[in-house]
Every structure is written in C-alpha cells, then in structure tokens.
Amino acid sequence: MVANTESSLVVAAEHGGLQTMAQKIALDLSLPYVKVINDPKRCDFQTLLYLTDSGLQLQQCGKKAPGPVWVDFVKGAVAHRRKFGGGSGQMIAKAVGIKSGVRPSIIDVTAGLGKDSFVLATLGCEVQLVERSPIIHSLLADGLKRAELNYEIMDIMRRMQLVCSDSIDYLQKVSVKPQVVYVDPMFPHSSKSASVKKEMSLFRDVVGDDTDAGELLAVALATAEFRVVVKRPRKADVIKVAGDATLQPSYALEGKSSRYDIYALKKLD
Numbered sequence: 001m002v003a004n005t006e007s008s009l010v011v012a013a014e015h016g017g018l019q020t021m022a023q024k025i026a027l028d029l030s031l032p033y034v035k036v037i038n039d040p041k042r043c044d045f046q047t048l049l050y051l052t053d054s055g056l057q058l059q060q061c062g063k064k065a066p067g068p069v070w071v072d073f074v075k076g077a078v079a080h081r082r083k084f085g086g087g088s089g090q091m092i093a094k095a096v097g098i099k100s101g102v103r104p105s106i107i108d109v110t111a112g113l114g115k116d117s118f119v120l121a122t123l124g125c126e127v128q129l130v131e132r133s134p135i136i137h138s139l140l141a142d143g144l145k146r147a148e149l150n151y152e153i154m155d156i157m158r159r160m161q162l163v164c165s166d167s168i169d170y171l172q173k174v175s176v177k178p179q180v181v182y183v184d185p186m187f188p189h190s191s192k193s194a195s196v197k198k199e200m201s202l203f204r205d206v207v208g209d210d211t212d213a214g215e216l217l218a219v220a221l222a223t224a225e226f227r228v229v230v231k232r233p234r235k236a237d238v239i240k241v242a243g244d245a246t247l248q249p250s251y252a253l254e255g256k257s258s259r260y261d262i263y264a265l266k267k268l269d
Contacts, residue, residue: 011026011051012035012037014052015038025051043061055071055142056142058139058206060202069202073114092116093123094253108129110186116231117129121156128178129163132167171219183229185213185216185230214242218241218244221241224265225265229262230263232259233259234254234257249261249262250262
C-alpha cells in the first residue's frame with residue numbers, strides 16, 4: 001500500500017477549545033500541528049486532518065474543495081442503510097453467510113471508513129475492523145467513539161472492535177480463527193474517474209493502492225475457518241494469488257456495480 005499525501009497533511013483545530021486535543025492527535029500520528037483554522041476554504045495548506053465539533057475529518061483546502069471525509073455512523077447514508085437497507089436480505093449478508101440462526105464472527109481486514117463492518121454489526125455479527133493506515137484508523141476511532149454515545153446504536157457498536165495493524169501480520173498472529181474474513185481492497189483505478197466522488201479520491205490518496213491484495217487473500221484463505229469474502233467491482237478480474245494460477249472463487253454474487261467473490265472453505269451452519 002503506497003500513500004502519497006501524508007507529507008502534505010497537517011493537523012488543525014476548528015477553534016481554540018479543540019486545540020489541545022488536536023495537538024495530541026498530531027503528536028500520536030507524527031504529523032505537524034499548524035494552528036486554529038476557522039475556514040478550510042480560506043487557508044494555505046493542501047490537506048487537513050481537521051478536528052471539528054462534529055468530529056475528526058480529512059479535509060482538502062481551497063475555495064473549490066469537496067466536502068470532508070469522515071466517519072459518521074449516526075446520521076447520513078449509513079444511518080439510512082441501517083433503517084431501510086434490507087436487513088439480512090442484503091447481498092453482503094448473503095455473501096458472509098448470514099441466515100436464520102447464523103451470525104458469523106468476522107474480521108474485516110480492509111476496514112476503510114467502516115461502512116461494511118457497521119452493516120454486518122447491525123445484522124448481529126461480531127466484527128473486528130483492521131486498518132493499517134494510522135490516519136484512517138484515527139478517523140475510525142473518532143467515529144466509533146462518537147457512535148458509542150448514541151443510545152440507538154450503542155449495542156451495535158459493542159459488536160465492533162477496532163485494531164490498527166497491517167492485516168497480513170494480524171491474521172498470521174490471531175489465536176482464534178475467524179469464521180469469515182472479509183476483504184475489500186481499494187478498487188482498481190477506473191477510467192471513469194469522473195464518476196468517483198471527489199471526497200473518495202482524497203481517501204484513495206491517503207490509503208494508497210492495495211498492491212499486496214494477492215498476498216492478503218492467500219493469508220486470509222489460510223486463516224479463515226469457513227469462508228473468505230472479497231468485494232470487487234462487478235467487472236473486475238478476480239484477485240490473483242502468486243503460485244496458484246488456478247485459484248477461483250467458489251461462487252460470486254453480483255450487484256449493479258460490485259461483486260462478492262466467495263471462497264467457501266467449510267459449510268457455515
């Protein structure tokens with residue numbers, strides 16, 4: 001994974017009351033803390049890790065900058081999906097093996113902004129979120145902390161455990177095999193880049209490319225007890241594992257834009 005914006009990233013606070021906390025974040029991440037910035041559209045920096053009253057945000061600067069990248073499990077699209085997303089009939093639920101009486105334990109080894117993990121926890125699964133980017137991990141930790149205070153979803157949040165680690169190392173060291181390993185590598189760069197939200201292009205810049213997806217899949221297959229689920233763009237090639245040219249998913253579930261490749265190891269009851 002190769003990220004290319006950390007050198008231009010600085011930490012700032014929205015107002016003086018948040019300055020001490022922002023300085024601690026900067027220290028923990030070995031990033032420069034700059035100052036209080038009231039309006040990111042009027043500042044001289046390229047990208048901020050920006051502590052606001054709403055939460056910790058990744059924010060580009062400038063008059064035409066897109067909105068922030070941040071983790072919010074309480075409102076917005078994630079909350080709408082929790083209430084109206086289709087429950088256990090969702091494709092992701094079928095992919096990981098959710099059915100009547102079955103709620104597998106899951107390690108999401110590419111946690112990102114935590115949206116898929118939150119869906120799985122909402123459906124009753126115990127989920128470990130593993131994120132190796134310290135910056136994205138800090139966004140996740142902030143989002144989880146705020147969500148734990150919301151009475152509507154605090155029970156869901158208890159089923160989510162966040163870990164900052166390289167996923168390959170983490171899987172190789174687990175003492176108890178997860179029933180399911182969920183892998184959602186950074187989607188290959190598309191020629192239709194204009195259709196990608198500008199906010200998410202910033203996320204890609206920070207996270208970088210998942211150049212070790214094949215190695216991660218191999219380790220996941222060696223670690224999971226029942227199945228490995230890989231999320232891909234609908235028309236993307238399956239992930240290749242070095243030394244195993246014949247490896248193919250047991251089956252796949254396709255949606256309009258994405259696909260779940262399921263590698264079934266044992267029957268999940």
